[in-house]
Amino acid sequence: MNKAKRRAVIAGNWKMNKTRPEAKALIEEIIPLVKDADCGVVVCVPYTNLETALEAVKGTNIGVGAENCHWEKSGAFTAEISAGMLAEMGVEYVIIGHSERRQYFAESDVTVNRRVRAALDEGLKVILCVGETLEQREHGITERVCAIQTKAALEGVTAKELASIIIAYEPVWAIGTGKTATSEQANEVNHYIRTVIADLYGEEAAEGTTIQYGGSMNAKNAEELLDQVDVDGGLIGGASLKAPDFAAIVKAASRT
Ligand code: 13P
Secondary structure: OOHHHOOOEEEEEOOOOOOHHHHHHHHHHHHHHHOOOOOEEEEEOOHHHHHHHHHHOOOOOEEEEEOOOEOOOOOOOOOOOEHHHHHHHOOOEEEEOOHHHHHHOOOOHHHHHHHHHHHHHOOOEEEEEEOOOHHHHHOOOHHHHHHHHHHHHOOOOOHHHHOOEEEEEOOHHHOOOOOOOOHHHHHHHHHHHHHHHHHHHOHHHHHHOOEEEEOOOOOOOHHHHHOOOOOOEEEEOHHHHOHHHHHHHHHHHHOO
């Protein structure tokens, strides 16, 4: 595998955090700290912060993402936001299939696939999350779970469209727990997911696909995780809410 063929992307997933003034302040603090980044830098923010974030990042190297989108274009779906609504605003990325959506909001592989389809149809770039629970890991079915989630999400996605997809391997047991996967564990599953992509789209497409790791990545452990040959950046929760920590992770990704 040739890491030089793909671009590392560090994306913050703010989850349900930050009011608009807080969002503006955090992005303004991040901007100078990441301006020389040699990797993609993205902040995925709550819907209410999208306009503020888009305004704040103008003229910078930071991209803005949403944390979900609905699959229908419009209609009677109270509280939902369509991919087209995001695209019209100038939003570039959207996280789909986060484990918190799967766990708490009944997100299924089928709805993940529908959301992916809708996002691609609107020209959005997708950060697709896959990952096993602790129970699944203990049962030895990590690879099977990640393969099923990846294949189901990519159903009907063409090889050309794959270029707009970033995969984030996020073991559920490592999210917000302070329990990071070891760099070997992260690399092993990321590598396995790449073989799944190779089966679907061929070796070259697999080598070009950005596969992030997410789950308690922070300023201290980022370098070791990002040094792994199959770890192409990170999806960062808690540490993305602190500008110096987020910037340190961006710096670690820029040197690998
Ligand atoms: P933490 O970095 O807080 O563990 O969250 C990871 C995550 O869920 C990113 O999407």
